[in-house]
Structures are given as structure tokens and as C-alpha cells.
Amino acid sequence: MDLSKKRLFLLDLDGTIYLEDSLLPGAAEFLEDVRAHGSAVRYLTNNSSRGVDAGLEKMRRLGIPAEREEFLTAVEATVHYLRTSRPAGEAYFAVGTASFCRQLRQAGFDIRETPDDDVGAVLVGFDTELTYRKVEDACRLLCRGVDFLATNPDLACPTLYGFMPDCGSICTMLQGAAGREPHYIGKPDPNMIRLALEQTGCAQSEALMVGDRLYTDIACGVNAGVDTALVLTGEATAADAAVSPTPPTAIYQDMAVLLAAIREARR
Structure with missing residues (x-):
């Protein structure tokens, strides 16, 4: 090289x-x-827990000049995948942060917070706001047979103290409970x-x-x-x-x- x-x-x-x-x-x-x-x-x-604006703000706070066009995130990859590979108008149950859901809604997607009958897929991100209710509702949908999508397979997110569970770990938990494997996008x-x-x-x-x-x-x-x-x-x-x-x-x-x-x- x-x-x-x-x-x-x-x-x-x-x-x-x-x-x-x-x-x-x-x-x-x-x-x-x-x-x-x-x-x-x-x-x-x-990292799908925050948007590009948050990434820009963090880099600048750390003293690193950065521009919006320099960021390619799992959320952007997910938006591209949903637009090109999924049915138009499909509803998604999102296991993700409020920022993640907001970005997807701003991109025009129907994001649900309840396991409605017309949901076509469970969509999992790096959810730092995870609740047991979200896990239970996701399992209810997966056991019903809806598709299983995830932004990324990362098992752990590094921190100053070590690691914390990332999207892949959340998916592993859902997979163990519902017996379903996700399609990873990022x-x-x-x-x-x-x-x-x-x-x-x-x-x-x-x-x-x-x-x-x-x-x-x-x-x-x-x-x-x-x-x-x-x-x-x-x-x-x-x-x-x-x-x-x-x-x-x-x-x-x-x-x-x-x-x-x-x-x-x-x-």
C-alpha cells in the first residue's frame, strides 16, 4: 500500500x-x-443515535473543522435503502432514539411507536433511549412475521470506561427472543x-x-x-x-x- x-x-x-x-x-x-x-x-x-447536525456540532466542539457533506451516516444509508429497496408508503416500527425517528420522518417515512397491524418492518438503530416496552413491541411484530431491518451490526460502542451495547447487541437480544435475523444496512x-x-x-x-x-x-x-x-x-x-x-x-x-x-x- x-x-x-x-x-x-x-x-x-x-x-x-x-x-x-x-x-x-x-x-x-x-x-x-x-x-x-x-x-x-x-x-x-x-452511529444512528444522532444526526449530522449533532455530529457537526460535536466535531466543532472538539475543535475540528467539518462540513455537512463530509458526513455519511447509517441514517443516510438507511434512507437510501428504504427508498430504493422497500415498498413505497410502508410503515415501520422503529427501535431507535427520538433523533433517529425524527430524521426518518423528515425523509418522508411512516414511523410508528406502536405495533400497529399495518407495520411492514421493525427497524432497529443504536438506541440509547431503549425501553423494555420497545423490545416487547418489536418482538410482537417479529413473531407476527414482519421484516427485520437494522442500521448496523456493531455489537459495542466504545466509551471512556469501556463499551456499551450498540445496535448489534440490541438485535442479538431480539434475535434470541423472536428467532429472527436482521438485514443490516450500514x-x-x-x-x-x-x-x-x-x-x-x-x-x-x-x-x-x-x-x-x-x-x-x-x-x-x-x-x-x-x-x-x-x-x-x-x-x-x-x-x-x-x-x-x-x-x-x-x-x-x-x-x-x-x-x-x-x-x-x-x-
């Missing part, structure tokens, strides 16, 4: 750029450097990367996917045919990468070490 040829950096956020409200080592310097050299940045996040599906390549006009060989999860971030890059870099600041370890069915092209301790490798490659 020739890092000097990369001009599109596809970056995960949680566990890669920051943990909660703390920037990870080298993240700010990395972003400043690649922008100064004319490279494009796209933030690819499976990473590792390659559509977010394909959209980023289209937006920037970059070739696959010019892109680098950087993330902390093997089965979402790195697998997404592999599925899209781009080089990948695993950073060890979140979920995965080097030992995990050694046995992964989708190993990364390279492994770096953090964004600071990746930046040093890019600078060395430019010489």
Missing part, C-alpha cells in the same frame, strides 16, 4: 477519531495534515464508500478506510475494494486482526502513528 497516493480518507468516528468527548491521539493533527495536502475526508459512521455494506468515491471522483486505489472495528469498518473497505487501516484505539486488537476473515491492509496504534507513516511515505 502506497500511502503517498491516498487522497480520500474514509474515517470512522467512535473509537477512531474520538471517545465520547475526548479526541484520540493524533486525530486533530491527522485531519489538519491531510486537508493541508489537498486530500478529501469522509466520516463514515454507523457498514460493512460498501454503499457508503461507493457514494464517497462518487462524490469525490476518487478511484478505489486512492482511498483508505480507517477504523477500529474489523467486522464493520475494515470489512466495509474490503467489500468496497479499497485499502484499509485498523487503529487500535477502539474495539479490535492486533490479535483479532490476525484471525479475522477480513484482515486490514495495515495496523497502526493510533491516528498519530498513521500520520507518521503517511509523512514518511511522502518523502
Whole structure:
């Protein structure tokens, strides 16, 4: 992999750029450097608990300049999937935050908060406002036979204290209760990367996917045919990468070490 040829950096956020409200080592310097050299940045996040506006506000609060068009989220991927792959006018029971439901309604979808007879699918996101009532209603619908959709398979979201259950863990609970497997929409599906390549006009060989999860971030890059870099600041370890069915092209301790490798490659 020739890092000097990369001009599109596809970056995960949680566990890669920051943990909660703390920037990870080298993240700010990395972003400043690649922008100064004319490279494009796209933030690819499976976090569906908040919208792009919240993501923008957080980055700016952390002192990182960011633009709306740089964010490609699981919600946007979900909107695209629902518009292109599901029946028009279908009703969805959402297991997600108020922000998640609001974004879907603003996109024109019929989002329900009760297990109505005309609901066509259960749609699960990273729900930091999860209640047992939502779980029970989702199971009622799944046992009835409606479709099971989810924004992403991430099992854990990294925090300063360790990890908290993400969308994949919620789905595992529902799967265990209802005996149904979900269709996952976000990473590792390659559509977010394909959209980023289209937006920037970059070739696959010019892109680098950087993330902390093997089965979402790195697998997404592999599925899209781009080089990948695993950073060890979140979920995965080097030992995990050694046995992964989708190993990364390279492994770096953090964004600071990746930046040093890019600078060395430019010489």
C-alpha cells in the first residue's frame, strides 16, 4: 500500500477519531495534515443515535473543522435503502432514539411507536433511549412475521470506561427472543464508500478506510475494494486482526502513528 497516493480518507468516528468527548491521539493533527495536502475526508459512521447536525456540532466542539457533506451516516444509508429497496408508503416500527425517528420522518417515512397491524418492518438503530416496552413491541411484530431491518451490526460502542451495547447487541437480544435475523444496512455494506468515491471522483486505489472495528469498518473497505487501516484505539486488537476473515491492509496504534507513516511515505 502506497500511502503517498491516498487522497480520500474514509474515517470512522467512535473509537477512531474520538471517545465520547475526548479526541484520540493524533486525530486533530491527522485531519489538519491531510486537508493541508489537498486530500478529501469522509466520516463514515454507523452511529444512528444522532444526526449530522449533532455530529457537526460535536466535531466543532472538539475543535475540528467539518462540513455537512463530509458526513455519511447509517441514517443516510438507511434512507437510501428504504427508498430504493422497500415498498413505497410502508410503515415501520422503529427501535431507535427520538433523533433517529425524527430524521426518518423528515425523509418522508411512516414511523410508528406502536405495533400497529399495518407495520411492514421493525427497524432497529443504536438506541440509547431503549425501553423494555420497545423490545416487547418489536418482538410482537417479529413473531407476527414482519421484516427485520437494522442500521448496523456493531455489537459495542466504545466509551471512556469501556463499551456499551450498540445496535448489534440490541438485535442479538431480539434475535434470541423472536428467532429472527436482521438485514443490516450500514457498514460493512460498501454503499457508503461507493457514494464517497462518487462524490469525490476518487478511484478505489486512492482511498483508505480507517477504523477500529474489523467486522464493520475494515470489512466495509474490503467489500468496497479499497485499502484499509485498523487503529487500535477502539474495539479490535492486533490479535483479532490476525484471525479475522477480513484482515486490514495495515495496523497502526493510533491516528498519530498513521500520520507518521503517511509523512514518511511522502518523502
